[in-house]
Amino acid sequence: MKNQRITTLSDGSPDPNADFDCVAESIAAGLQYYLGKNFSGGVLKEIAYGRDYQGGTAARAYVQYCTQQGVHLYPIDGSLPDLLTLAHGHIRAGHPVVFTEVDPYVDTSLPQWEGATHVCVWYSEAPGSLTSMDPFIADSIQHTDSGWQQVLAENEIWIMERIQENKPMAISLSTPTVGTYFKQGGTGQWVCIQNGQTIGGAILNYYRMLGGAGLCGLTILGLPTSNEIRLNVKDHPEIVEQEMERGKVRYDPSHVVDDPPGAGTVYLCHQTAAAVVDQTELHQAQTQVIDLQHKLAQIEALAK
Numbered sequence: 001m002k003n004q005r006i007t008t009l010s011d012g013s014p015d016p017n018a019d020f021d022c023v024a025e026s027i028a029a030g031l032q033y034y035l036g037k038n039f040s041g042g043v044l045k046e047i048a049y050g051r052d053y054q055g056g057t058a059a060r061a062y063v064q065y066c067t068q069q070g071v072h073l074y075p076i077d078g079s080l081p082d083l084l085t086l087a088h089g090h091i092r093a094g095h096p097v098v099f100t101e102v103d104p105y106v107d108t109s110l111p112q113w114e115g116a117t118h119v120c121v122w123y124s125e126a127p128g129s130l131t132s133m134d135p136f137i138a139d140s141i142q143h144t145d146s147g148w149q150q151v152l153a154e155n156e157i158w159i160m161e162r163i164q165e166n167k168p169m170a171i172s173l174s175t176p177t178v179g180t181y182f183k184q185g186g187t188g189q190w191v192c193i194q195n196g197q198t199i200g201g202a203i204l205n206y207y208r209m210l211g212g213a214g215l216c217g218l219t220i221l222g223l224p225t226s227n228e229i230r231l232n233v234k235d236h237p238e239i240v241e242q243e244m245e246r247g248k249v250r251y252d253p254s255h256v257v258d259d260p261p262g263a264g265t266v267y268l269c270h271q272t273a274a275a276v277v278d279q280t281e282l283h284q285a286q287t288q289v290i291d292l293q294h295k296l297a298q299i300e301a302l303a304k
Helices: 022-035 041-049 059-068 080-092 145-151 201-212 273-303
Strands: 071-077 097-102 117-126 129-134 139-144 152-162 182-184 190-192 240-244 247-251 266-268
Touching (some): 022 041, 022 097, 080 097, 080 129, 080 145, 080 152, 117 152, 129 145, 145 152
Antiparallel strands (some): 071 152, 097 152, 129 139, 247 266
């Protein structure tokens, strides 16, 4: 249990920003869990924002420092039920999960505290419930999943994982280049800047981690060319597909339509022989167009 209200700076003096160091102290707890040595939220705040800074801080400001310590700190956006499900899975895998809640220690009905939030870190789970380390009281808090849904303030959680060779990575909107193609949409969705199509929910989580190399789904699947398309599968209205530039993905948590070996709730759609032929013909047509364009350019050059 970490206590943000007695956190210190690098010289051992009390941090004057202690009352607002919940983000830094929660992340310090995760680092301490992984590395087995003491970390101070005040020192993290000092590194990210400067010794004299006072005010709230954001998790993204600590990403670089965590990376230097060998820990990958990254966000996942989505609906609250989806995020809680993901939190259970990450905690079972030994990954602390940092989250934001409505501040329980101030009267948010007062103008000066309107919209105030507090950050803690989940570290333990059981079926239907999660337990957090609350750095403001240096104690644990347990709620049912439905109870957490009542107090969560953002549709985003931050995962802390050890960086290991060949460990799958996840891209976010802060990943270099990704922000060129996507922007934040409502309810945790990503909106394609080029065509306005959206990716969200389980398909977005799949897209963000696909392949664990390069820019994951952006590299392998390209941009979305449709929004989610609901399939007419009897008794399974949850099944949807989405077209991408380089393939099609399906959300099918019960594997009703297909059951690829080792697949999770989202998987790449099976490509039929006809589709392969269509792709081959398309590639040939594109090659012919390029050849014609080159010949036209040569003719125009000679005409000049």
